[in-house]
Amino acid sequence: MIIVMERWATEGQIADVVARLGEGGARVQRLDGERVTLAITGSLNGVASPGESMGPDAVSGMAGVASVLRDMGATPQVAVADAREGEVHAGDGGEPFSEAPGAGAVAPAPEAEPGFQVGDRWIGGRELFVVAGPCSVEDPETMDRIAREVAAAGAGGLRAGAFKPRSSPHSFQGMGEEGLAVARSAADAHGLLLVSEVLDATQIPLAARYVDVLQVGSRNMYNTSLLRELGRARRPVLLKRGLSATMDEWLSAAEYVVSAGNPRVILCERGIRTFETATRNTLDLNALPVIRERSRLPVLVDPSHGTGRRSYVRAMARAAVACGADGLLLEVHVDPDRALSDGAQTIDPAGLRQVLREAEAIRGALLGVEE
Amino acid sequence: MIIVMERWATEGQIADVVARLGEGGARVQRLDGERVTLAITGSLNGVASPGESMGPDAVSGMAGVASVLRDMGATPQVAVADAREGEVHAGDGGEPFSEAPGAGAVAPAPEAEPGFQVGDRWIGGRELFVVAGPCSVEDPETMDRIAREVAAAGAGGLRAGAFKPRSSPHSFQGMGEEGLAVARSAADAHGLLLVSEVLDATQIPLAARYVDVLQVGSRNMYNTSLLRELGRARRPVLLKRGLSATMDEWLSAAEYVVSAGNPRVILCERGIRTFETATRNTLDLNALPVIRERSRLPVLVDPSHGTGRRSYVRAMARAAVACGADGLLLEVHVDPDRALSDGAQTIDPAGLRQVLREAEAIRGALLGVEE
Amino acid sequence: MIIVMERWATEGQIADVVARLGEGGARVQRLDGERVTLAITGSLNGVASPGESMGPDAVSGMAGVASVLRDMGATPQVAVADAREGEVHAGDGGEPFSEAPGAGAVAPAPEAEPGFQVGDRWIGGRELFVVAGPCSVEDPETMDRIAREVAAAGAGGLRAGAFKPRSSPHSFQGMGEEGLAVARSAADAHGLLLVSEVLDATQIPLAARYVDVLQVGSRNMYNTSLLRELGRARRPVLLKRGLSATMDEWLSAAEYVVSAGNPRVILCERGIRTFETATRNTLDLNALPVIRERSRLPVLVDPSHGTGRRSYVRAMARAAVACGADGLLLEVHVDPDRALSDGAQTIDPAGLRQVLREAEAIRGALLGVEE
């Protein structure tokens, strides 16, 4: 169990928490940094210590406690990552891949809100962060039409692939740098952040010149060479879950990025591989409450890949927001049946507007109940 | 593709739909019953016919059309089952298992509302149907305390197992008839319907004396002998999805019950078996939009078994309602840590009230958006 | 860890084993019965005791030791079941379902050979036990032609389904009792044991009049009502693994039968459900070494259902025998493309002869190496 104290927690408050933990017989390890973190020895290496038996509830309501994490297992930095301070550390030294197109200075955040800033957006806080766009970059005119619709619907990011990971070497592999430039123009024209995928470490410097958030696709989640290099990048990373990755492995992949110096990791659930064939993948929304217990990183959900069928996107987007997603990743095209790839799971602008309307309604209803 | 016409559809409206389908080159088969059903030939045996290419949207908005089903595959009766009329047919002849404890006459329903009546509840319509209670029947005092809390929270049904399907013959196998009597008393005392599981066909007459809804557990979903016999029962059936059943197989199991004469089947998603171990099962909410396309049967969701962890129930219950569940099945106990079985996934009465409050808020928000 | 001593083990040999175990610090529990069984305390409830660390090798070669089982977990009777003595217990009392068509008295077995006798065959010993035949019972002439080929190829059993578990209620459900009679005649005419499936407990008395080995199909493996009743039958049971059953659950299903009084259970691996679609199921041969560690029950392999494709049966039959299967279950038809069901995975008589020739060659080669 890990207890993260607020930055403003007093020594008296810290001592109270340590004392409470001591009642259960736990040995408490104190880690001083920008925030004080208290770790119950034993949980660090996966073995429960006596103090575990009291459970998070025993201290989660005490003064000065920011959050309590049940088990940080093999991903201690992911468990306590606080991206608001992280940017500073990442920038120390050589400033690799530094020309951030849309990412301005990180503004001080309201203390109570988790998450971090990218450009003029806050990800992982009260507002949903919706990223929408075509599977692959299209011609400039089509990209502009799509970006206009995406912005009009209220989304904050544009997605479009320039490097495509394909099962077959004989399939279309994407437009490369030309595609990145086209997508950047479309994003800029409509005030959107740009999210796009990199397939290996050599593409990072190039992609970082155009892209606000670097995406790691499902097939690369175990690519530790790529993950480590992204830990040196000054760009947030959107890390998709591997198609048969356990949640532990997914968090370990995030740990590669965070422990290499980049705390701005956004997780994205996109469906796992199961025996079921009615859906292309099995969107595993259970990941939302599980990840919440183990990490403070923002989590998006991609119901387009998660289901593989246009007609299921709306229902699953609603469910994602209801169980706590910080946002959505959606395949959207002005003419889905003419998309260069993945048309079967792509919705149109009217569909996007409906999804966002319902998502906001659910978000609002839940905030109303909680207050 | 199957087009089910409203009962009040005129011959002119039917002719209009047939003509519209004809434009796409489809051959249309007309089935006259209490409702007229139009089937596009070809989809009946799994091969798309020319008319398929136009898609459901082409006719779903036409006057007199009640619903359009994309593909009825191997489960034609499940696809078009309309339980409101079904009860009449089920009652023809010998009235097997007839002493319904709580199930009164089936009242005429508002035409626009799907689903069917059980006792004084309407299942599958505008109201959520929530069934809550302990995994196994407990002593009378505890059952009464639980039923009181369940009713006070606003749930409509009490669940409690008297016959338990256990992996090991050395585990507790349930209280049998004594348990049914205890649960019946608790349900009656607090105005709740009683839902309980039967393990084989020989238990049906006994269980039907005490129980309002007969449950088929996950491990028995393929038990066709049991399913066929339940088709002769005058009780609704709650049919849980098998732990590695495809949605097609699940609907086929329902088809066994419906085609044997009992149209009142309630489906219940309860998690499938995957490689993931962070959750006991992987609750597969994708089933909601998929089943909606293929069947008119009500669908409940069981986040207790679906996740196996108390702390994940609340989030997944919200998600279930958001993507269209007609209700929830929840393990609830006044003292979860002392439950006879499955305590790890059982919530307490305060948790139940919170789940229901949030479920209603989401339901309300979505109705607001749709109108 | 469980050490089963030979029936003829002397007190001195038992004392030696206890002493050897004691060197590792283990506390040893002695259970006296027809055989002496030594259990290392701790493994009984799943927690390793100090003695566990020495491993089975430390005692498996000592004089008087019959077998060493690593962990008997939740299936103690399956772990130590010895069907040679078992028949006696099963016969105590009412002799349910007693008119065994082919099953004579159980002859005394050579002490060193595991397994048990059915009719004039020994199952689970040195000889492979091969059961072959059509998926469903066919007309009498076809059944006779198939049985003739099966016997000529050297197989010992005929398989043919009279009660078929089908996904859809609209599919062919089998010929019922008429089919059993046809299959019995064919088996008798060619000196074969008859293996056929029962779907529920009510079918057992009828099936027991015709069938030598009662089969529990994959979809019924969790059907505890059926399993318990089979524990009262005086027929061996062929228990197929459920399509997504863990090996622990499979052994627990066997435990239902054995602990209810019937020790003659034959396990049958027939493929599990995974994401792979190149094969109908994923034949899981890993089950062979795993089950060998946990149980003394014979294990057959069904490569027909396990792969679902005729052209893969031969290779997987060879593999099954190589990793220790006690026999094979094969779908065979004189004209596979005209079989009433499952033709795609059915081989012809020439294929059967080739499979048996190769199986015997592998069995012989391995006996040669071991000696």
Add this chain to the structure above:
Amino acid sequence: MIIVMERWATEGQIADVVARLGEGGARVQRLDGERVTLAITGSLNGVASPGESMGPDAVSGMAGVASVLRDMGATPQVAVADAREGEVHAGDGGEPFSEAPGAGAVAPAPEAEPGFQVGDRWIGGRELFVVAGPCSVEDPETMDRIAREVAAAGAGGLRAGAFKPRSSPHSFQGMGEEGLAVARSAADAHGLLLVSEVLDATQIPLAARYVDVLQVGSRNMYNTSLLRELGRARRPVLLKRGLSATMDEWLSAAEYVVSAGNPRVILCERGIRTFETATRNTLDLNALPVIRERSRLPVLVDPSHGTGRRSYVRAMARAAVACGADGLLLEVHVDPDRALSDGAQTIDPAGLRQVLREAEAIRGALLGVEE
């Protein structure tokens, strides 16, 4: 369906095959290269043509026919790859990564034998190719002791990892170049080929200085950047199946390497991820007959990773050879319990000798039956 003719096939033989195919109504496409390849139009894009109905048997025995492939789907080059000629093409031009430590000139092979040469070994032919060694490179003395045992047992290759793909960034990541040098020395001292893994494209030139066969691990199977670069390497590639990769995806990964110019790909089945937990992975031997139908590439099996348990390796190695594996990949250590990683699945030299003895016995028995 693809028919590959022998290099020495006459025009008359080719015409006979075309005529035979024509009887079934098929349109036949002829591709002239070093060998003539006949493709039945239609199967090229996955749609069966009339000629398909006759099946491979119709022509496989005709004079001049080298092999018949049922369906080459999306991997045409993998389907017809013939590595014996391939080396020549790969060497054209820039000779990337050329200092092959052990790989001499490719000797002319007996026409009837499939596979290809690496150093002084022939892989994929009549002899089994066994690669054994520790998971990670150890100190020089231990590596030498292990290599001596591996060679003495009769294996042809040494495996040892210098770059380790680990789930957690906090785990041991391997010894890097120093490890490669240690392993090379041990292999040279005992006349073994060296097989070792690369994690990304940047490691290829370095690894190619030390290693005879470059391994792609399970987690990198979808890493198309790495696969493409390996297509330019003058080293054979051992391509492990991804942990949840379908066989189609696995062959597509091979297609990336082969179509980029390197035909010497060795496939390696190492277990897939399923729900079963009794084994670490589910070794999927069904891959052997499936791959045989679709490709001529050699296939090894890794029962160490496939089961994750030392005590299951022997049985599964036997099964692998029985169903057609061209060799084995085995984790072996002189002191398995002190191995730096994966000790639980590592066997000792005595175990290796036993595995090889049994493997040869099975191989011999099957050759005896076939002749």
